[in-house]
Amino acid sequence: MFLEQLKHITTFIFDIDGVLTNGDIIASDSGEFLRTFNIKDGYALQLAVKKGYHVCIISGGKGAAMEKRFEGLGITNVFLGVSDKVAVYSSFLEQYKLNASEVLFMGDDIPDLKVMKLVGIATCPADAVPEIKAVxxxxxxxxxxxxxxxxxxxxxxxxxxxxxxxxxxxxxxxK
Known part of the structure; x- marks a missing residue:
């Protein structure tokens, strides 16, 4: 059943902290928050873009380094510093005339919960919180x-x- 649902996915939406990163943040002396990204995730993201899938990032986190990372991967729909993920998600679907059934979302914590209940396929990393795993x-x-x-x-x-x-x-x- 799950693999059958994947045949209809045209769009990937990801949170950043705890999904594209391990959730750790390094606070530098300059006040900048640093994160590490996995190169293998980057390869898959740029390939999805190259193959014509919509790829979107919706995160409460923000920073110029994150913007640069996603720009280098060809991801143009990057929404950082977001407090209302549902509003951004709804606007994104409307802009591209997408149905929720076409969307795979990966989140890891409570701020992702409401969006995860709206998408076609909700996914999470192994270390997501129990409430996210449940949906x-x-x-x-x-x-x-x-x-x-x-x-x-x-x-x-x-x-x-x-x-x-x-x-x-x-x-x-x-990149």
């Missing part, structure tokens, strides 16, 4: 920042026979 149709065996994002993108693209890239570049995921 997820799929719980990745990988933790946030440790290829949980690649896991769900790869599953969708493989089910849709879209995973392989004829001309991969070693630079694609490191």
């Amino acid at each position: 997820s149709q799929y719980i990745s065996p990988y933790t946030g920042g440790k290829t949980a994002v690649r896991d769900v993108i790869e599953k969708v693209l493989k089910v849709q026979t879209n995973w392989f890239d004829e001309n991969p570049s070693a630079a694609d995921s490191g």
Whole structure:
């Protein structure tokens, strides 16, 4: 059943902290908050964009480094510093004329809960909080920042026979 649902996904939406990162934040002396991203997640994200999928980031976190990371991966729908994720999600669907059934969302904590109840497929990393796991149709065996994002993108693209890239570049995921 789950794999059958993946055939209809056209859109990926991800939270950042705890999903694309492990949730740790390093506070620098300059006051900047630093995060680490997984290069394998980056490869899958840029491939999804390259293959024509909508990829969107909705996060309460913010920072110029995050914007630059997603720009390098070709992700243009990046919403940072968001307090109302449902409003941003609804606006995004309206802008692209998408149905909720086409959307896979990955979140990890309570601020993601309301959106996860609205999407076609709700997913989470292995280390998500219990409330998020309870509403997820799929719980990745990988933790946030440790290829949980690649896991769900790869599953969708493989089910849709879209995973392989004829001309991969070693630079694609490191931008």
